[in-house]
Amino acid sequence: MNQEIQLLKNFEQDSEWFYNNIGKLREQGFVGKFVAIKNLKPIASDKQIDKVIKEIDKQGENPSFVFIEFVHPQGYVLLL
């Protein structure tokens, strides 16, 4: 249970970092890509999610516990 809580805490911190730094990520050329965040920094990115998952695997991380989100261009509106 403690391990689950820790995993969720790390996931929460990485998620928070992503939303607070999305402008910076856009400036750094991540627009139109899925970006994986671990320990408050991008560790993999690509236009295709499957390539990001593969890269995370290669780094020895479990993708299930890594925050991944798509960086939309500035001004893009996603209707749900």
Added chain:
Amino acid sequence: MKIPVEINYFAGGLRAMLKVILKFDNPHLFLPINAIIDTGSPTTLIGISDMRRMRLSKVQLNKIQGMTHEVNIGGGKVKTIKLENMKFKIGSYLDIEMDVQFPIDGEEKAQPSLLGVDFLEKINANFCFNPSKREAYLEIN
């Protein structure tokens, strides 16, 4: 009981987001996700990127019993399969089981995970979202 909900600026606007751990026994799944609470969606849907994070193989997908559907989201189409009795853990507040739709294929690869009206109904919650005050929460009696 009040469950705090985060508000983040994402894809053109403010979104109410809840962190949830999804669990399932067979196939074994354990996945924290960040899902948008969407009162415009009747059903809960896992996003394609979250689905990929689970690394479900085709064999495992075939094991999932459920009906396939085609849902329309914002003009795009997503083919889904329903996974029954998925466990949802919402922090230390709540553990529930409910059916959830998983995308098998779709046009919108960046489709986020959505907690729909079925989720709010399941937990019997009032959903309060005040974007001006940047305040959102679920209230369960």
